[in-house]
Amino acid sequence: MRESLFIKKNLSRWKQYQEEPTDDPDEMAERFVSVLDDLSYAKTFYSFSKVTRYINGLAAGIYQRIYQHRKEDVGRFQLFFRYELPLLFRKYHRLLLFTLCFFLLFCIIGAFSSAHDETFVRGVLGDEYVNMTERNIANNDPFGVYKGGNPLLMFLWIAKNNIQVSFLCFVGGIFLGVGTLYLLIRNGVMLGVFQYIFFSHGLGIKSILVIWIHGTLEISSIVIAGCAGIMLGNSLLFPGTRPRLDSLRKGAKDGIKIMVTLMPILTVAAFLEGFVTRYTEMPLLLSILILLVSLTFILGYFIFYPIYLHRKGYSLSTTGKVIIPFTRSKQQP
Template sequence: MEAIPDIEAASLRSDRFRLEREGDWRRLEAIVTALEKGRVRRIADEDLMELPVLYRKTASSLAVARETSLDAATLAYLEALVRRAWFQVYGPRVGLAGWARRFFTGGWSASVRALWLDICIALFVMVAGTVVGWLLVAQDDNWYYALVGGMDGGRGPSATREQLLETLEPTASAQGLGAFAAYLFSNNAGVCILAFALGFAFGVPTLMLLVHNMALLGAMLYVFDQQGLVWPFAAWLSVHGTTELFAILLSGAAGLHIGRSMVFPGTRTVMASAAEAGRRAAQVMAGCVIMLVIAGLLEGFVRQLVGTAETRATIGGIMLGLWLAYFLLVRPRAGAGAEGAP
């Protein structure tokens, strides 16, 4: 018979606990509901200021409720309310559509412009790597095979002019080009991700990777130049190259940005400096993935179907102009800001 008083006492404690705190719970619920419905203007400034405090109070109430084994209905209510409030206090402020709109209307370009010094360094290294590749093969043809390996596609130093021209000819049919485009995207994405990831080793491996990849290009340019075909080859390459090489440039710059922030953290700790640089560089890398998708489509379809060097060069030039115009001219709206921008 003693169980009945115990049950009554527990029920009394539960009722008292709820009555003492229910006002804060209801107030928090009203604020969260208004935020979820997008009715921010209907919320008083005082309530918005109190939102984090009310959230912490309710989370504390939930912890107490769990420890004291209050009734299941109260526990379920508090758990649901705390989850909803957490997303409003700490969760993302915009949905996927809002993030994409902010990203493409200035967030990405602002992050790229913030890396201007790293882009200049990466560009210098890439040009130097191209020159190194050219000079090495000019001294010894064996360097060509050391750099290019099995990826020459019949474009080696021993190839005749006719053989080299044949490798630049368009494909008569688009059959199978989809799989080819997917392969090219996968390969290029691997290079970009590696260039970015190696930045955590203070940027040195990133520089070496950029030199190696561009030395390969320099070696091939030399081979085509020896047969008087450097212009057709450059035009053939430009269709996708202006987009692909731009993406590799930005990926390398993103990696260098992280490495440079670790070497020169300023007044912050190394980890804090690297974390801030990482957020900015990650946004740049998200855009690089989009560029690589476009480059894969251009390389897998357009380049294979377009025949004349002039048309190929025009397409490549237009793509380069579009990228430069976007990165230089598109800026975030006032007050919008850019994630990770300084």
């Protein structure tokens, strides 16, 4: 179709949309779809024409009107945790999977090395800690280390240490990701060695039921912080079409959002370690319940919920704003 004929055929409708705006959601949706069809056709056959720019502006106007009249049912705080953060994780799910696999690899390496070299355990955890753990096992109190000290002081110290380790995992990404990978290796090996001690004494299941009461949130947070650190390193190494400094700023901004979210999770993990894990003989069902709640939260919020939002059509714009899919409202009787 010739451009003049295309304009003549649709001009009256375009002017109507422009001069007679509507507040009816269904009508706005129909107009928006219609204008998008026109825009698609114009871009295909008249890419550099003024009419293409005109239709694009018309579509943008209808789009803004749709979201201007859309009721905002959540505040900024809710918007961040309900949509923005989960969608951010959806964007980096592959990187999170890589971080998890990398961490687990060195957990396995730590356990394997411990099984084939007795000195490796002491080299990683230190003689003092290993001797104390072996004394506790001999005294039928293998997890006695969690019972000592004032619970409040223990909680505060652990919270500080957990936050510090996670923060270093993130900041280490500025060194092209090397610092983050080093800390993931170190913590992964330590975890593998630590678990091996109890499995080698036939206390593997018991250690999971006790240690992972707090360990589920704590270790998950370290892995997530590692993902944030690698994001930071990738933004510097692979800026794509952005200037390197802008890419670094974007990576740092996304990483900081993740780190802010980890603070309360690490605090809860420290609370569990300081006040709950010390009850090593708690009922089995209670221990399993705490483990399942922690694991369900981690998998639900960071894995499955982001996938759900993505499939529903929610997404993030290039500026990090949440794009909420438009749904037509039902006609009122």
